[in-house]
Amino acid sequence: MTAPVKDPVKKVESARESFFKRLTRQQLFIPLAALVLLVLFNLIADPSFFAVSIKENSLGNPVLSGNIISVLDNASELVILSIGMTLVTASSGGQDISVGAAMAIAGSVILRLVCGGQVNADTMHMNLFLALFIAIVVSMLFGAFNGTLVAYFKIQPMVATLILYTAGRSIAAWINNNELPIMNDISFKYAGTFLPGIPVPTPIFVTLFVILLFWLALKFTNLGLYTQSVGINASSARLNGLNPQFIKLLTYMILGACVAVAGFLRVSRSGSINYSRIAENIEMDAILAVALGGNALGGGKFNIYGSVLGAYVIQFLTTTLYKYDVASTALPAYKAVVVILLVVLSAPVVREKLTRVKGRTPAKAAKEVS
């Protein structure tokens, strides 16, 4: 009589177990769990965190304002970078640490072009889209430099990109003759702030557009498949008729384009640049976003949406810490805690142990019942 009573319980238990297992095995589990944790924390600590209000900015435009808007707005550069970084990671099994310095270069190029060499310009000297296009080309060339070192000279990505990491900010300063140009034309700042009459910050639209572009590229081209196969095993990819070197180079150039857009957003937020401070340490956040997204930092399979989510989680964490007046110098320490947790959780030894523990309990329970 006892068996029929116990059986359904066991079934439910094992169903729950397998659901949990399936859930944790999902790649998006880690970033989603982190996001839920942050949301819960803020809900409990102070629900007003989520309040969004409409205000009128100094130009008389209605604008949305609130922590959530700030998170979405300020994460834009990081999201765009993390998409490119995911591709680079997947194809070459390493990360580009020069993205912050390359953003300084892209921003410097744009300001140089629109300011026309003036230090304090009131009108734009060049069409903004043309300037952005040139910055993208320049940035992709720098990406190609990194990519060539990695793909054709087979240098470890971190070492190869160390060159631009060290030199990039000096190059950025050199582009503008060591001046710090300022662009006062209000339309230059549309991309980094608000378009007239639209209450949502423009960077959010730009980010959505970039995500859409990559969604289309991954859906309708073989970019994703090729990148993945080169990352998993370059020589077997070559035997199957792919050109691993070219694919790696391509991913670095794509990252270059992402960097230019991110750099453009950053300089158009304020209309000015500070070479040594702009996007400082953003490369670490971008790599962290890729890791948070559940992507293997050793290359191979990847999921850009995981990285996108990871980037938003990082910005969410930053904004939360600001809200609670944590000194901004202490922010890296909190991020370090997250990194340690992630790295430990994703270490093969720990993973194996975890699955074994999970696998054993239901088996033991089953034995005892029988």
Add this chain to the structure above:
Amino acid sequence: MKMKKLLALMLCLALVGSLAACGGGGEETPATDAPDTPATDAPTTPADDAPAADGLITVGVINNDPNESGYRTANDAAMRATFTEANGYKATFYNNNDAAQQIATAQQMIQDEVDFLLLSPASTTGWDTVLQDAQAAGTQVILFDRMLEADESMYVAAVVSDMPAEGKTAVDWLEAQGLDEYNIIHIQGHMGSDAQLGRTGALDEKVAAEANWNYVTQQTADWDEATAKTIVQSVIDSGKDFNVIYAENNGMARGAAAALDANGITHGVDGDVIIMGFDSDKWAFEEVLAGRWNYMGLCNPLQADTVDAIIKDLVAGNEPAEKIIYTPEQGFDAAPLPQADVDKYGT
């Protein structure tokens, strides 16, 4: 093996490349980059500070990163314009915001037996060994722009901005505004720098002493405009009331103003929020002149001429009359700011 060799080769290239690139960018010119300095120095007897045989005074200039702010750009440009061969100097420049790197380079310069070491330290502490080495080697140390913590006997002169006085002037000005309550967003510079300590000190004292002076938040933005904007935006998002933004340089004040603009909060002379900045940027003067900001504490970046005069005096055998020379500075607000001052002090 092949891979390893190639990697080693590329590493070397990377190092050389970064050095060359830095030299080209004019940002970091390590002393070791100029191997001819010791050679021309050979006839110099450092103890008596006689000029080198070719008549040039060798100086090692250690400064912060010129791209850090408009103030620093002006400061660095003035130093480079003054210490030239045409002016009788053989100068080696080094720029870095990292005190450890500055210290290593300073020691290298002392070993290279420069006559004068001109120093704008990134942090106020940690310079004891350098100063002792310099004294032992007969290198005379002149501080410019920023102070460090050491006994006065360790350097021959200091041409600096009086940072605590700058802070005091600004806080006095703020007090004179006679607000009922001071709810202050305090955006600090790079923690531990002379400018940050001086400008923070005066305000900290006042906030601790007065009941109606409060910090809404006190955060460092590391001289960065974008970070300053984020900090102010987060205060606005959390719905706290504030009426003063005390930013420790103009760039950060600009970022703060951008956050206010984005939320439709008025600032400046007729606005709800008082904006205060520091340094000497011409555009910031114009913000004050136009009434969009309320106050700018002038921090004069042009010490090069004074340093030049002191060195020429020392070489001629005259000790400087005062050990610490403060560059003339004052606070500016919209009311009495004539265009002439903008042209005179703006950089």
